[in-house]
Amino acid sequence: MKSLKLVFIPAAFAALSMTMSTTAMADGADLYKSKTCWSCHGKDAKSPIMKAYPKLAGQNADYAYNQMVDIKSGKRNNGQAAAMKGVMGLVNEAEIREIANWLESLK
Numbered sequence: 001m002k003s004l005k006l007v008f009i010p011a012a013f014a015a016l017s018m019t020m021s022t023t024a025m026a027d028g029a030d031l032y033k034s035k036t037c038w039s040c041h042g043k044d045a046k047s048p049i050m051k052a053y054p055k056l057a058g059q060n061a062d063y064a065y066n067q068m069v070d071i072k073s074g075k076r077n078n079g080q081a082a083a084m085k086g087v088m089g090l091v092n093e094a095e096i097r098e099i100a101n102w103l104e105s106l107k
Contacts, residue, residue, distance in 0.1 A: 026095075028102020035090045037099065040083070045106055052080060057106035065100035069093060 032038060032045065037056075041048050045057040056064065070076035072088035091099070 026098070028098040028100070028105075031091065031095050031099050032102060035095075035099075036087060045103055056103045059100075059103050061097075061100040061104035064103050065097055068096045068100065072096070 026034065033043075038045075039049075040053050041056050046055050048055060067076065068084075068088060068091075071081045071084045072091075074085070077085075088096075
């Protein structure tokens, strides 16, 4: 029975670790929707509510990531950055990367 416990416990720990790592972060599409990006940039990332807001679908991931990081840090504070600053407080850099990668994947 001891050997069974030794096998079971690491297997259970491994399964728990895999579950935690896969559920720890939503994918870019889910983050885009749950962090209210869609409310200004459109549910499809192509239909912003105002002409001044950019269409994000198909945007280069590194460019989008850098823009969001700069807005979050305050390095970029022109244009609509003030409106974005509050929203950027809802995401960390890993989530920003997920959103940026998802945006790039759109046509």
